[in-house]
Amino acid sequence: MILQSSKDPATGPAAGRLKRSMDRPVMPPDAAANWETFVALWERAHAIRSFIWDHPASGERNLLGHFLVRLRRFFAVDFCFGALAREGEREVVEIGIPKTGINRLPADFSRRCLDLLASGCAPIVWNEAGDKFGFRSTILAPMSSSSARPFGFVMLGHSLRKSYSVHELFLLRALAGDLSRVVRELYAGQQRQHQTLEICHDLKNSLQLILGNVAVLRQSLGEARAEQEERSLHAMERAVDEILRAVNRLLAEPPRDGGVACSRKNGARRSDELKNLSKL
Numbered sequence: 001m002i003l004q005s006s007k008d009p010a011t012g013p014a015a016g017r018l019k020r021s022m023d024r025p026v027m028p029p030d031a032a033a034n035w036e037t038f039v040a041l042w043e044r045a046h047a048i049r050s051f052i053w054d055h056p057a058s059g060e061r062n063l064l065g066h067f068l069v070r071l072r073r074f075f076a077v078d079f080c081f082g083a084l085a086r087e088g089e090r091e092v093v094e095i096g097i098p099k100t101g102i103n104r105l106p107a108d109f110s111r112r113c114l115d116l117l118a119s120g121c122a123p124i125v126w127n128e129a130g131d132k133f134g135f136r137s138t139i140l141a142p143m144s145s146s147s148a149r150p151f152g153f154v155m156l157g158h159s160l161r162k163s164y165s166v167h168e169l170f171l172l173r174a175l176a177g178d179l180s181r182v183v184r185e186l187y188a189g190q191q192r193q194h195q196t197l198e199i200c201h202d203l204k205n206s207l208q209l210i211l212g213n214v215a216v217l218r219q220s221l222g223e224a225r226a227e228q229e230e231r232s233l234h235a236m237e238r239a240v241d242e243i244l245r246a247v248n249r250l251l252a253e254p255p256r257d258g259g260v261a262c263s264r265k266n267g268a269r270r271s272d273e274l275k276n277l278s279k280l
């Protein structure tokens with residue numbers, strides 16, 4: 001007969017407690033600290049993400065500028081730079097925070113960086129870049145579209161050597177991705193607005209032509225036209241005038257870029273107004 005001590009954790013009273021504690025996964029101290037660091041960074045970055053998706057700025061230039069101000073504060077760097085190259089346009093929108101930092105960049109810097117980022121979506125880090133880029137530590141984060149080639153990027157520059165954690169690089173990529181989606185929606189909204197204005201102008205010209213034809217028809221019928229004919233002519237003029245007033249209201253509305261949510265709301269309202277026109 002083999003006797004076992006009750007103090008043995010495998011068979012004694014502590015066995016149940018030991019088993020229960022082993023069933024619960026315990027995060028190593030280093031992993032727990034890393035997770036807490038990431039959560040803290042993510043919560044800080046949430047303010048920037050909220051701004052991006054509900055920004056009060058008008059147009060992509062102002063949006064990019066306000067974003068870079070917040071990005072510079074978040075990463076505590078000397079310089080933030082952003083560039084947007086709209087498809088089909090040669091001009092590149094360039095914003096630097098502070099503005100004087102742009103003078104430290106080489107000629108045609110934005111185009112060269114876009115070519116460098118053409119085949120990738122992850123941030124590129126340079127350390128000890130020296131005089132080539134004007135900063136000892138530099139990070140480029142691409143702004144990608146649905147196509148393979150990025151249409152812009154954001155850059156962090158620091159005069160001293162600066163190391164970035166995996167968490168910081170992940171957040172930079174996430175923030176650049178959010179910004180790229182909002183800029184694409186702004187571009188799409190501007191394109192829709194441009195198309196709407198073109199259609200409204202064409203419609204207005206057609207309506208003016210109809211009014212002219214009604215006047216010619218009235219003149220051709222002469223003073224001897226029947227009462228029913230006059231009522232029909234007057235009804236056509238009244239209908240055209242009503243549509244013209246609705247079209248003029250659409251044309252008189254100023255462009256609104258009060259954030260993506262606001263743009264979607266305005267787009268839905270414009271769509272409803274156009275549907276109402278079709279019912280007239």
